[in-house]
Amino acid sequence: MRQQADIPGTADQRREQMLRAALEVMAERGYPETRIADVAERAGTSPALVIYYFKTKDQLLTEAIRFAEDNWYATGTSRLARIATAAGRLEELVAMSCLPEADADPASSWVHWLDLWAQSARHPEVAGVRQKFDERWRETISSLVLEGQEAGEFGPVDPADFAVVLSALLDGLAVQIALGDTVVSPGRAFELSMRFVAKELGFDWTPADRKEHRAGR
Amino acid sequence: MRQQADIPGTADQRREQMLRAALEVMAERGYPETRIADVAERAGTSPALVIYYFKTKDQLLTEAIRFAEDNWYATGTSRLARIATAAGRLEELVAMSCLPEADADPASSWVHWLDLWAQSARHPEVAGVRQKFDERWRETISSLVLEGQEAGEFGPVDPADFAVVLSALLDGLAVQIALGDTVVSPGRAFELSMRFVAKELGFDWTPADRKEHRAGR
DNA sequence: AAAGATTGACTGAATGTTCAGTCTAGAAAC
DNA sequence: GTTTCTAGACTGAACATTCAGTCAATCTTT
Numbered sequence: 341m342r343q344q345a346d347i348p349g350t351a352d353q354r355r356e357q358m359l360r361a362a363l364e365v366m367a368e369r370g371y372p373e374t375r376i377a378d379v380a381e382r383a384g385t386s387p388a389l390v391i392y393y394f395k396t397k398d399q400l401l402t403e404a405i406r407f408a409e410d411n412w413y414a415t416g417t418s419r420l421a422r423i424a425t426a427a428g429r430l431e432e433l434v435a436m437s438c439l440p441e442a443d444a445d446p447a448s449s450w451v452h453w454l455d456l457w458a459q460s461a462r463h464p465e466v467a468g469v470r471q472k473f474d475e476r477w478r479e480t481i482s483s484l485v486l487e488g489q490e491a492g493e494f495g496p497v498d499p500a501d502f503a504v505v506l507s508a509l510l511d512g513l514a515v516q517i518a519l520g521d522t523v524v525s526p527g528r529a530f531e532l533s534m535r536f537v538a539k540e541l542g543f544d545w546t547p548a549d550r551k552e553h554r555a556g557r
Numbered sequence: 558m559r560q561q562a563d564i565p566g567t568a569d570q571r572r573e574q575m576l577r578a579a580l581e582v583m584a585e586r587g588y589p590e591t592r593i594a595d596v597a598e599r600a601g602t603s604p605a606l607v608i609y610y611f612k613t614k615d616q617l618l619t620e621a622i623r624f625a626e627d628n629w630y631a632t633g634t635s636r637l638a639r640i641a642t643a644a645g646r647l648e649e650l651v652a653m654s655c656l657p658e659a660d661a662d663p664a665s666s667w668v669h670w671l672d673l674w675a676q677s678a679r680h681p682e683v684a685g686v687r688q689k690f691d692e693r694w695r696e697t698i699s700s701l702v703l704e705g706q707e708a709g710e711f712g713p714v715d716p717a718d719f720a721v722v723l724s725a726l727l728d729g730l731a732v733q734i735a736l737g738d739t740v741v742s743p744g745r746a747f748e749l750s751m752r753f754v755a756k757e758l759g760f761d762w763t764p765a766d767r768k769e770h771r772a773g774r
Numbered sequence: 775a776a777a778g779a780t781t782g783a784c785t786g787a788a789t790g791t792t793c794a795g796t797c798t799a800g801a802a803a804c
Numbered sequence: 805g806t807t808t809c810t811a812g813a814c815t816g817a818a819c820a821t822t823c824a825g826t827c828a829a830t831c832t833t834t
Contacts, residue, residue: 372587509722
């Protein structure tokens with residue numbers, strides 16, 4: 341019978357399989373402690389094959405991070421696109437970074453941010469990924485604000501300033517959530533963020549019962 | 558038995574020297590990449606001696622982190638104590654976490670936070686240090702708010718909520734500053750934070766020229 | 775259509791390096 | 805003269821990367 345990797349084995353599938361495996365291991369062990377052997381085992385192959393696909397360990401890990409960020413952002417924006425009001429989209433955006441998702445995608449785990457930041461401090465390659473990602477994120481926020489202002493939903497604030505502040509706030513809360521801070525639960529983080537957003541942009545918001553439809557994990 | 562009590566403290570000096578060396582190396586290479594040999598070299602001794610003082614590498618690094626946090630917090634609060642108004646103290650607190658200090662203390666480098674967080678995700682020992690530190694920090698903020706409210710300087714807000722939000726905001730901005738984000742300079746971070754604080758607590762604040770008195774040295 | 779040639783995917787067994795921690799013994803302090 | 809402090813040499817394990825091929829397909833040539 342077919343052993344582990346029965347998949348046709350086309351190169352792209354293999355790569356992705358390895359990237360996912362790498363993300364899983366990274367979430368567990370942290371970026372610098374991730375061993376090629378772990379990734380190989382998780383992907384059901386040998387260390388040699390991992391190196392065969394990604395010339396070096398660093399390349400594997402950097403690519404994995406980029407892969408994760410792109411995925412997260414892509415599913416995020418596609419979800420936003422389905423929401424009618426700017427306020428609703430903003431709420432979804434806040435939820436995305438505060439409330440745990442049910443989909444088990446390891447790529448969306450908060451601890452990845454912590455590793456991403458720590459690695460960015462030393463590795464220019466990773467730093468580039470992060471910078472681009474942050475710019476994209478702030479850009480998303482500020483254009484959302486702009487849309488809301490044009491639609492008359494939001495009051496006048498500087499969209500760029502608001503984007504910097506909100507993204508920083510969400511990052512800071514994400515740290516607490518990622519580390520399981522006893523005081524800052526996801527729900528509380530979400531509510532505090534939304535209170536801030538509503539106050540700053542001048543629209544009404546009351547804690548709805550959105551908690552339930554995203555439990556899990 | 559070892560008593561460092563009757564020794565003038567050469568042992569303690571050695572320890573501290575090593576802790577400082579460890580912090581320097583950690584800032585450069587990151588927590589998990591810090592080698593005992595590096596620390597020894599930086600401290601002008603041998604790897605064996607480092608192990609002699611700190612049984613293991615982990616112990617050395619954990620202790621170094623605690624040392625840094627305690628120092629940072631101590632010098633911070635002592636500086637706060639010299640300021641008369643609650644608003645002024647709050648401003649100093651914000652400055653502490655946004656504006657670069659001239660004192661060359663490597664312990665106060667922002668990248669340490671990034672490492673601290675990343676390590677906390679995996680190592681309970683480090684997580685404990687961080688949790689305690691964060692609680693202390695939020696406690697500092699919320700009691701500062703309370704003082705200001707009692708003095709009539711601040712409007713009514715929930716001090717605990719405010720502390721969570723402000724500390725998260727400052728953390729998030731610290732990430733950008735630590736990583737040298739092109740969009741979020743220390744000055745801008747400070748100004749945005751203070752605008753948030755003033756608006757939230759209801760007092761007037763205009764960007765003074767505080768930049769200058771924390772330059773050289 | 776069979777025999778060979780070519781290539782991409784893959785592997786197990788080295789190889790070589792890097793390090794945390796140990797050992798031994800000498801120097802200094804008391 | 806015993807205890808504390810210090811360093812140089814060493815050990816053993818962990819680990820990234822290399823190497824020398826195997827295997828199974830597609831493509832060529834006849």
